[in-house]
Amino acid sequence: VQLQASGGGLVETGGSLRLSCSASGDLFSSYNMGWFRQAPGKEREFVAAINWRGGKVLYADPVKGRFRISKDNSRNTLYLEMNNLKTEDTADYYCTVEIRSRPGPLSMMSPAYDHWGQGTQVTVSS
Numbered sequence: 001v002q003l004q005a006s007g008g009g010l011v012e013t014g015g016s017l018r019l020s021c022s023a024s025g026d027l028f029s030s031y032n033m034g035w036f037r038q039a040p041g042k043e044r045e046f047v048a049a050i051n052w053r054g055g056k057v058l059y060a061d062p063v064k065g066r067f068r069i070s071k072d073n074s075r076n077t078l079y080l081e082m083n084n085l086k087t088e089d090t091a092d093y094y095c096t097v098e099i100r101s102r103p104g105p106l107s108m109m110s111p112a113y114d115h116w117g118q119g120t121q122v123t124v125s126s
Contacts (some may be wrong), residue, residue, distance in 0.1 A: 001025035003117030005095045010123045015085050021078040021095030021117055032098040032106050033071060033078045034113060037091035037122075046108040047093070048080060058106040062088070085124045092119030 007019040019035070034049035048069040049058045057069055068081040078095055096113040098104075107113070 001027060001097060001099070001115040003095050003097060003115060005093065005117040005120040008093060008120035008122045010125060011085055013085065013087060013124055013126050015124070016081070016083045017085065017122060019080040019082070019093055019095075019120060019122075021080075023076045023078065023095075023097060027076070027097065027099065030100045030103045032100065032104070032113075034096050034098070034106070035069065035078075035080045035093055036096060036110060037089075037093045038119070039088075039091040042091075044094070044110055046110070049106040049108070050078070051103065051106060053103075056106060058108065060108070082122070085122075087124050087126050090122060090124050092121050094119050 002024045005021045030052055032051050035047040036044050037047050038044040046060050050069045066084045071078045095117045097115050098113045
């Protein structure tokens with residue numbers, strides 16, 4: 001499985017960005033996808049996750065109401081729409097996928113995920 005993230009950039013406080021992550025390879029029929037982020041000097045943290053069908057989503061508290069995760073299965077692409085960005089959202093953002101043999105719960109824990117894309121940098125200026 002290969003994941004390619006894009007869409008990062010520099011934005012002012014209150015602005016918006018949309019990240020994309022294209023997936024290729026053997027995703028099988030049941031998998032969860034997610035976004036994590038890592039700010040300089042900090043550990044990687046969970047941002048959002050979505051199940052294969054797109055019917056279930058999970059958000060970290062700091063981004064609830066501001067970020068929206070979605071996916072287009074026809075394009076094997078994951079999205080993260082980020083609104084009302086804050087300086088504390090500055091980080092490298094990583095997309096990830098959890099390959100499953102059957103549908104399962106979404107996880108906030110990075111070890112649950114099997115494949116990771118390269119990071120895309122998001123910088124929010126004050």
